Amino acid sequence: MVVEKAPTLLRARLCDPTYVHAAFKSCPQSNYSKLKLLIASSIADAYNNSALLLGPRGSGKIAVVDLVLEDLKAEHPDTISVIRLSGLLHHDDNCAHKEIARQLCLEHQLQFSKMASSDDNSQFMIDMMRECGLAHKSIVFVLDEFDLFAQAYKGKQRLLYSLLDAMQTLTSQAVVIGVSCRLDADQLLEKRVRSRFSHRKLLFVPPSREDIKRLVEYILYLPQDSGLSSLMYRFESIKSLDGELLGHMNILNDTIFNRILDSLLDVDGTVSNLVQFLFRAVSFINLESGLLSLDNFKNAQICNQRQPKTDSLHVCMNKLERKEQDLYNFNSVMKEYKAIHDAYKTSDSYEHSVCLRAFEHLLERELIGFGEYKGRNLSIEFRPVKLLISPRELYLGLKSNSSCPAILQKLLDHESFK
């Protein structure tokens, strides 16, 4: 069915970071354009260059680098070789030199010998850089987790020094791109390494609200003529009381949608967070009609916040109340929780921190509340709490939740009939 293709297509788009970041390709002020200009001019004019990409995790730094390199490889075939190193894997110099040699061998179809010493490997790297320089090929070094290279082995930044020093000669043509989430990554460099590193920095800040809207539109847009013409992805139909179609409403301009977006982006504004949220929303898509509606987004938001453990906590609290303890706090609820699990040997016994989080969600939803004002300065775990819903409501709620473990229902029934 054609309709089923839509969610698959959308999901495929959301899972591909280069697609997501290609939204900003055309904008000249975007990081993509700046990086592309930097690398392209270094290649065309044949000189060495270096740059640092900084930004919080999930802001798409490696995705943009990949996108730029892909495009440049298409434009200038056979003139770029890419060497990727990661600070988590290769911060040891011997390891790094070996990896560089291996990747160079792979790119140029040479034999790589595992027995080569570190000296040989570093000499090989310098020779290859010279050869590539004479042949007018550029080598692009992408150093992920750059700050870990700077904090390497005894603080001596040999790899960085040897790379940057080799770039000081005219015979080599290399571009070094460092990617890091630490803003002060270049302050971690030794004086002499910092002196050789050019001070070009590209900052990856969370996109503004308009950019976010454009991004959402870009990702979720299925044009009319793409063969899925029966799908109108983002319009929610407004029906009159008679069921007549009154018109379509653009979700993106809806205030509730904006509020959902705001609450999401106030916590974590990176692009990857947005993409995860959109993925969840797409998972709720109405498979019959292929339309994304506002409810999908609301569900996605709830999904972010859902805690399945809240039910068991509720039951524990109910039990305690039954025992006529007027004052109980989180710790006593936990004890009761553990007692139940020990007694009935259920499979989902969760840790303290998880339960604490579930507890907080219950507080947020105002299903439980703090008892008195006396314990205000204590942390959450010690403040007295009480249930704000009646046992009858709890019972109904548990019944309607199909995934509720049977044991909870049994306990509740047991209690209510005591």
Added chain:
Amino acid sequence: MNRSPASLGGSPAAKVPGETKTRVDSTSSRKRSRSDCASESPIKDQQPAKRRSPRRCNGDREQNCIGIHNGSIAIGKQLGSPKSPRKRLFGPSDQKPKWNPRDPAQMQAAKQALHLATTPANVVCREVEQKKVIDFCKACIQQRKAGSLYVCGCPGTGKTLSIGKVQEHLLVWSKEEDIQSPDILTINCTSLTSTSEIFSKMLVKFRPSSKITKKISPLQHLQKIFSQKGQSSGRMMLIVADEMDYLITKDSSVLHDLFMLTTLPFSRCILIGIANAIDLADRFLPKLESLNCKPVVITFRAYSKDQILKILQQRLMVLGCDDVFQSAALEFCARKVAAASGDIRRALDICRSAIEVLEAELRDPTDKKETEIVSFDHMDIAISKSCKSPLVNIIRSLPQHQQVILCSLVRLFRQHKNSTTLGELNRSYLDICKATQIRPIGMTEFTDMCRALADQGLLELGNSRKDGSKKIKLKVDVSDITFAFKGIRFFQNCLE
């Protein structure tokens, strides 16, 4: 060595063997006018070798069509396709042509002239230091005595470059004076896998025929050679150890032994060590002082504003055109860099950055300005890009809750504390949320956000088993945070 062999100012013009075949015919015309500034620009020398690339889509080869000497005859290089429309022919005129930034060839030539990798033929502003080193080496060679020298200075002050020029000069000089030229060994100590490898390298270079046995180490072998008369072949050895502080071990034995080699009775080596620390000799080689053979220390001081200006102008002079940069812009750059670190690499990088700013401006079709040179404004933008820390921008673009966390930290630290725990921070955060009526987030998400802030380098999160008792330290200045939030009323209220 990849530096073009050019003699230093003052010595007679030696006929330099042509680098490439195409250059031989034009070299003779260039040799006529010699001055103390760059004679043969190695930029032009090396550019032909590089510009053979078929990549250039405009089909131009050997681009540098601007060649001038001292304002006299202008000779355009005609190497390359004559069909190219961009070739300029200069008639004999006394006026230097104007630099046209819209010509990609000239733009590239300008950028190349300012690139770190292009070494000038003459190292200006270091004549005094070079003279000292040369005199020392000449004295050692003539008296056939060993000696040691220590060159120190901040990064980017021209140490390695100067010593390279010294080596070339010594070779030329020894040929002229008919003295046996010294064997030269240049080692960059970062490439040594172990510190004592330097001795084996020395042994291999100077006595290639000796067998390396396991019985005696290379160091002992060398010591044996230098203690016995007649075993040395009579040639002096010049050893240049770059980045010498990599040889420092806990007991600094390697460094010590290296310098001691020059004190042995029949030693024939001249050792030049290069490093950044000024007091390396004092701190790590105290015993040498008692033996009265401390190395001569030559300090390469950081460049002053005038020196930087002179170097930049010398580099731009090879372009042969008028006014690539506004003079105010160059002075501004020199002043800023001299005040900061005196590092010439920074200055060159900033100048190149300024050219790129100009390029971007020219590329922008909406810009109507007719800018033909790099002005003060371009330089200003380039300097602020390189000097300004991205901190304030990043803080302003953080998501709201993370900004509130930073505010609550600032508030806690106002009470003269240095570190706090996650639990306390959470309480402070909840207070602020209540006061400003925004919904606070739960503890786990709070911990996640603190971790994200720590990843970015704004906070430091300690290790502790319980989440609530992790220690938190602020890694940026409180003043930076308050500055970032200036003008935003919401946070002003938070910070009250």
